[in-house]
Structures are given as structure tokens and as C-alpha cells.
Amino acid sequence: GNSVTQMEGPVTLSEEAFLTINCTYTATGYPSLFWYVQYPGEGLQLLLKATKADDKGSNKGFEATYRKETTSFHLEKGSVQVSDSAVYFCALSDRASSNQGGKLIFGQGTELSVKP
Amino acid sequence: DVKVTQSSRYLVKRTGEKVFLECVQDMDHENMFWYRQDPGLGLRLIYFSYDVKMKEKGDIPEGYSVSREKKERFSLILESASTNQTSMYLCASRIYRERQPQHFGDGTRLSIL
Numbered sequence: 001g002n003s004v005t006q007m008e009g010p011v012t013l014s015e016e017a018f019l020t021i022n023c024t025y026t027a028t029g030y031p032s033l034f035w036y037v038q039y040p041g042e043g044l045q046l047l048l049k050a051t052k053a054d055d056k057g058s059n060k061g062f063e064a065t066y067r068k069e070t071t072s073f074h075l076e077k078g079s080v081q082v083s084d085s086a087v088y089f090c091a092l093s094d095r096a097s098s099n100q101g102g103k104l105i106f107g108q109g110t111e112l113s114v115k116p
Numbered sequence: 117d118v119k120v121t122q123s124s125r126y127l128v129k130r131t132g133e134k135v136f137l138e139c140v141q142d143m144d145h146e147n148m149f150w151y152r153q154d155p156g157l158g159l160r161l162i163y164f165s166y167d168v169k170m171k172e173k174g175d176i177p178e179g180y181s182v183s184r185e186k187k188e189r190f191s192l193i194l195e196s197a198s199t200n201q202t203s204m205y206l207c208a209s210r211i212y213r214e215r216q217p218q219h220f221g222d223g224t225r226l227s228i229l
Binding site: 032034036041042043044045046049051089093102103104106107108109 | 120122147149158159161164174206208210212215216217218219220221222223225
């Protein structure tokens, strides 16, 4: 079945460091891919998305490129801030799940802690 | 911007009570979802709804029911609350179109004593 695997956290970085959070997936066809962010005590916010191979999603300095050949959608940011401390979730939606009410398959989440 | 509003941020109830969690979205979305989130278990889908009066079980429906009488509102019901239902509950909505994301509310942290 379809699945999403994220690197385990917590990830601890110093301010202005480069961030990569790995996400790989297993899916049939051409899924849509999403990154969500959850700040402490809040719900999930859509951070960025990509709907076809080689698409690059970007928002708030974060980027992720849909790589079909490696089935990956790694999240990157060139210079993190303390305010980026949060849990990041990678998710996918394939054609079948889109037609079944749009269910998402989530990774387990990666906690990021940025120190001043 | 899509707005998904959950009626309470924090809720404390007693074992055996009937508990209602309400969720309202303002974008005329067809699809709505209820998840629970627990440490180490990630997000788990409880129920979802294609459209008004339609509902489907998710991965962990036991002990829960839902109601979707109006398009904008999706209610989660704990028929007889138990301590193992203490959790963070998240509601989401989505337009019924291919490749569209879900949009989440701020969550309700429910404690069952």
C-alpha cells in the first residue's frame, strides 16, 4: 500500500543553519505531495505542495522538489530561524484517495528545534 | 483563506459523558475529516465525509460517531467518553477536486477524567 517515510527527529539546529528533512514515499501512479507544519499547541498548516514530477513547491523560504525517480520530496531551507521550531509532516494523496474523499497519507512527523 | 474553526481549544469531560466536538468551515468544501493525534502514533483518521449526510469510517472509528447535517459543519461524537480518548482532535476540510490539500483547524485538546 501507499506510505510516507520521514527522517526521525528531533532535529536540533542552530539559527541560520541549513535544514533538510527527508521524505520518501511509496505510491502507485503520480501522487500529489504536501508538507504541513504544526507549531506547538496548534493545528496543521499547509506549508507547500507539488502535484507532478519535477514540480518545486516553495513558501516562507522552504522548498521541496517532487523527485519521481527517487520517490522523494525532501524539505529544505537555507537559513532557519528560532520561529521555525515546529513539527513537520510530509503527506501524499494519490488518485484513488483523491476519489475517496481526498484522504491523505501522513508521515510520522519530524520535530525541528532551532536554538539561538 | 480557508477558515476551519473548531469550537473549543481545550475541553475537559468525565468518563461516560457524551461529548460533542464541532467543526465549521467557511469555504463550501465537500470533504471533511476528523483525526486524532497522539505522541508516537502520528495522525490517525477517525471518520471522514464526502458531502452532506455522507460519512465513511477511517482507520480508528471505534467509540466515535459523526454527523454532517449541513455542508459547513462536521461533528464528532464520543458516545460514552473513556480515558483512552484523551487526545488532540483535529478537523480538516477539502474541496472535492483532484490534487487539492486538506485545510486544518487549530485542534481541540480533550481530556477525559
